[in-house]
Amino acid sequence: MNHEADFPYPIARLYRQYHSYDLVIDSRLVGDPEKVLFFALPGQRRDGHEFIPALIRLGVRHFVAQRQQFFRHREAIARAVGAIRQSPPTVNLVDDPAATLRQLAALHRRQFDLPLIAITGSNGKTIVKNWLAELLATRYKVCSSPRSYNSLLGVPLSVWQLRDHHEIGVFEVGISRPGDMEQLRHILLPTHGILTNIGTAHLGNFSSQAELEREKLSLFREVDWLILPGRGELPHRAADIVEQGKVIPWQGEGGADMVVGNEALNVRFPDLPAVYLENARSAAAAAHLLGIDTPTINGIAGGFVPLTNRLEQRQGRDGGPVINDSYSNDYGALAAAISFAETLDPFDSLTLILGTVQDMPDLDIKLNSLLRDRIKRLLLVGTANRRIFSDFPGAVFYEDLTSLVEAIGELDFSGQTVLVKGASYEGLDQVATMLSRQLHRTTLKIDLTALRHNYRTYRGKLPDHCRVVVMAKASAYGSGALPVARTLEDLGADYLAVAYPEEGRELRLGGIKLPIMVLNAEAYSFPLLVQYDLEPVVHRAEQLRWANNLNLRVHIELDTGMGRLGFQPEEFHDLYAADKGMAAAAVASIFTHLAASEDPLHDSFTRQQLATFDRLYESYLEGGGAPVQRHALNSNGISRFPEAAYDMVRLGIGLYGLGDDSLRMHLQPALSLTTTVTALCDRPAGQTIGYGRRGHIEDDRRIAVISIGYADGLPRLAGEGRFAVRINQLLAPTIGSICMDMCTVDVTDIPGVTVGSEVEIFSPDHPIELLARAAQTIPYEILTNIGSRVHRIYVGE
Numbered sequence: 071m072n073h074e075a076d077f078p079y080p081i082a083r084l085y086r087q088y089h090s091y092d093l094v095i096d097s098r099l100v101g102d103p104e105k106v107l108f109f110a111l112p113g114q115r116r117d118g119h120e121f122i123p124a125l126i127r128l129g130v131r132h133f134v135a136q137r138q139q140f141f142r143h144r145e146a147i148a149r150a151v152g153a154i155r156q157s158p159p160t161v162n163l164v165d166d167p168a169a170t171l172r173q174l175a176a177l178h179r180r181q182f183d184l185p186l187i188a189i190t191g192s193n194g195k196t197i198v199k200n201w202l203a204e205l206l207a208t209r210y211k212v213c214s215s216p217r218s219y220n221s222l223l224g225v226p227l228s229v230w231q232l233r234d235h236h237e238i239g240v241f242e243v244g245i246s247r248p249g250d251m252e253q254l255r256h257i258l259l260p261t262h263g264i265l266t267n268i269g270t271a272h273l274g275n276f277s278s279q280a281e282l283e284r285e286k287l288s289l290f291r292e293v294d295w296l297i298l299p300g301r302g303e304l305p306h307r308a309a310d311i312v313e314q315g316k317v318i319p320w321q322g323e324g325g326a327d328m329v330v331g332n333e334a335l336n337v338r339f340p341d342l343p344a345v346y347l348e349n350a351r352s353a354a355a356a357a358h359l360l361g362i363d364t365p366t367i368n369g370i371a372g373g374f375v376p377l378t379n380r381l382e383q384r385q386g387r388d389g390g391p392v393i394n395d396s397y398s399n400d401y402g403a404l405a406a407a408i409s410f411a412e413t414l415d416p417f418d419s420l421t422l423i424l425g426t427v428q429d430m431p432d433l434d435i436k437l438n439s440l441l442r443d444r445i446k447r448l449l450l451v452g453t454a455n456r457r458i459f460s461d462f463p464g465a466v467f468y469e470d471l472t473s474l475v476e477a478i479g480e481l482d483f484s485g486q487t488v489l490v491k492g493a494s495y496e497g498l499d500q501v502a503t504m505l506s507r508q509l510h511r512t513t514l515k516i517d518l519t520a521l522r523h524n525y526r527t528y529r530g531k532l533p534d535h536c537r538v539v540v541m542a543k544a545s546a547y548g549s550g551a552l553p554v555a556r557t558l559e560d561l562g563a564d565y566l567a568v569a570y571p572e573e574g575r576e577l578r579l580g581g582i583k584l585p586i587m588v589l590n591a592e593a594y595s596f597p598l599l600v601q602y603d604l605e606p607v608v609h610r611a612e613q614l615r616w617a618n619n620l621n622l623r624v625h626i627e628l629d630t631g632m633g634r635l636g637f638q639p640e641e642f643h644d645l646y647a648a649d650k651g652m653a654a655a656a657v658a659s660i661f662t663h664l665a666a667s668e669d670p671l672h673d674s675f676t677r678q679q680l681a682t683f684d685r686l687y688e689s690y691l692e693g694g695g696a697p698v699q700r701h702a703l704n705s706n707g708i709s710r711f712p713e714a715a716y717d718m719v720r721l722g723i724g725l726y727g728l729g730d731d732s733l734r735m736h737l738q739p740a741l742s743l744t745t746t747v748t749a750l751c752d753r754p755a756g757q758t759i760g761y762g763r764r765g766h767i768e769d770d771r772r773i774a775v776i777s778i779g780y781a782d783g784l785p786r787l788a789g790e791g792r793f794a795v796r797i798n799q800l801l802a803p804t805i806g807s808i809c810m811d812m813c814t815v816d817v818t819d820i821p822g823v824t825v826g827s828e829v830e831i832f833s834p835d836h837p838i839e840l841l842a843r844a845a846q847t848i849p850y851e852i853l854t855n856i857g858s859r860v861h862r863i864y865v866g867e
């Protein structure tokens with residue numbers, strides 16, 4: 071069977087020519103350039119066609135490009151062709167390279183007659199996929215999607231990995247808009263399915279829960295069986311789409327045993343949080359139906375560990391950054407992690423601690439070309455790596471994790487950026503932890519994936535021409551200016567804004583290239599602005615004169631009702647009418663700030679502010695002023711008054727998922743503040759707890775001491791029971807006063823708390839507003855008061 075006839079001519083021809091090539095859409099993932107077919111895809115920020123010249127110089131010989139875009143870049147491409155001493159590369163011009171990629175993958179899929187399991191659902195897809203692949207590998211040669219490749223681009227790239235020796239495929243599928251699923255089903259043609267769950271969050275582009283659910287289930291229209299959790303109505307609704315007899319619900323709770331369809335299974339799982347137990351059951355049910363026996367399932371499942379997020383960055387013990395990526399370790403994930411680590415490497419000296427890489431054809435050759443010039447120091451861990459050890463002069467080999475852990479105290483990594491990369495089951499996380507500066511301290515975790523999602527959500531509310539200024543003041547709302555700024559630069563933000571010149575300097579020293587406006591710059595700091603290419607906001611006439619003398623680009627702030635900084639209407643009139651320098655100035659923008667954009671009670675005031683802004687600008691134009699860019703909206707302004715976007719907006723708190731209610735459902739909380747339990751004690755009735763004896767024990771209580779105090783940013787107002795932290799998914803109210811470095815909480819009613827248990831102060835599951843309300847303040851103040859000794863960890867690429 072080859073099905074070529076079902077595909078239009080260019081696809082069948084391309085397939086014949088390229089079926090053994092690597093398909094690549096990210097220029098950083100090129101392995102052996104001669105065996106690469108590069109797809110130039112139009113991106114949000116970087117157009118894939120921009121990379122063609124560099125790739126030609128690298129030796130890539132085959133491209134799929136979009137006709138018009140290709141012609142737009144043809145001169146740079148011709149120069150690159152002129153510079154190489156080979157015949158010109160082959161460029162296949164098409165109307166839609168992404169569609170071509172999908173069709174090639176679909177045709178490739180049809181070359182294989184094997185069971186193919188598709189996994190979708192709101193959460194847990196990647197975990198179920200990884201676990202199921204591990205279970206099936208005990209009996210079959212498995213092809214599974216790399217990392218979390220589950221999108222309209224990820225699925226084709228995953229399917230392309232299928233090769234003749236494979237016996238079974240396991241692929242995850244994610245959708246973001248209506249219609250995606252049909253395209254993905256056409257590519258995958260799954261023979262079996264797993265639905266992990268359907269959550270209520272992140273409806274995104276879907277109008278209702280029911281629509282989202284129907285779309286997800288449509289993936290399974292023609293499968294032989296579909297496994298799903300046997301709760302509620304879901305199995306019945308699934309039967310509307312998948313034939314009744316083919317829907318196989320599983321049941322079970324806790325750490326052992328389950329029922330799959332009507333069959334009891336004596337499985338045992340390790341001690342995992344409840345959500346992971348669900349994922350483990352989905353994987354075990356599928357493995358069972360695919361012929362894996364229960365003892366084997368139990369043997370493998372015993373090693374299931376919860377997967378932390380990918381790519382954690384920490385400050386290292388020896389000074390440089392330590393990056394930990396222990397999600398899955400296939401070639402693509404490794405290449406991506408190296409590229410990522412390079413962007414964070416201030417020393418140009420990358421050390422790699424490498425565990426076992428998932429096997430694939432030509433792995434050794436590929437590793438060789440990937441690591442050779444980019445890794446300065448290589449530590450190989452695990453017997454599987456003995457094979458490649460001799461390929462890398464200077465590499466050090468450790469038989470297993472234990473031998474590395476024993477040696478690690480003696481090793482010195484100063485002046486190096488360390489990337490720790492292994493598969494989750496290898497436990498290399500432990501090495502990353504040992505190499506971090508702070509071990510078990512209070513941590514603010516910043517989820518960069520959520521940040522990206524939120525940025526795009528706001529971006530989606532705005533017209534295309536509108537530019538986005540991201541507010542990076544106060545250390546990016548406490549989350550760390552530089553990593554956040556880098557993420558935003560990468561995402562295509564147009565501008566950054568900081569409050570003070572020093573904050574701008576920090577960003578420049580960290581290599582940020584975006585234009586940066588400084589909201590509050592005094593005259594004495596202007597030379598600093600020149601030195602670091604920063605653009606002041608001016609709100610007094612003399613500031614404008616100084617800026618003109620130094621040729622600085624400026625932003626003019628108008629006060630339309632905020633009553634803080636900004637020219638009053640009549641002052642502004644004087645500024646351009648009685649030439650006080652405005653005509654000569656390099657004015658980058660004129661803006662105003664809304665005082666109550668989030669509050670419907672003040673909407674008429676807000677509209678008045680916007681009308682004043684319009685009126686002032688019109689009279690400025692009538693007075694002969696040159697047109698300039700305008701902006702007025704902060705985060706809640708964007709969600710509530712998108713019609714007043716003008717040319718730019720200024721996004722702040724919303725980036726962290728803390729927008730007003732109108733957008734809240736579509737945002738993802740990006741920040742979690744956590745700490746650990748340091749001591750536990752049973753206290754009898756009558757005792758008191760803490761300073762001033764303010765904690766009263768009425769009846770016997772179990773009290774936990776946790777490692778966070780007001781010096782870390784937990785306000786004293788949160789003490790004495792006005793706030794509860796979250797431990798093991800339950801609430802533990804504070805008791806007694808918050809101290810400087812620690813506080814006490816009541817855990818009497820929470821089973822399973824031990825020294826070392828994780829404590830959530832706020833997180834996606836424990837909203838920061840609870841703490842803000844208890845402390846009689848707003849989330850902004852909570853965030854910006856988080857102490858500097860709190861360890862910031864960035865997760866997500």
Ligand SMILES: *Cc1c(COP(=O)(O)O)cnc(C)c1O
Pocket residue numbers: 541589663703704705706720721722723724
């Ligand atoms: C901080 C700030 C913003 C961003 O406000 P959010 O409410 O965090 O979105 C916008 N404009 C100015 C002038 C600011 O100072």
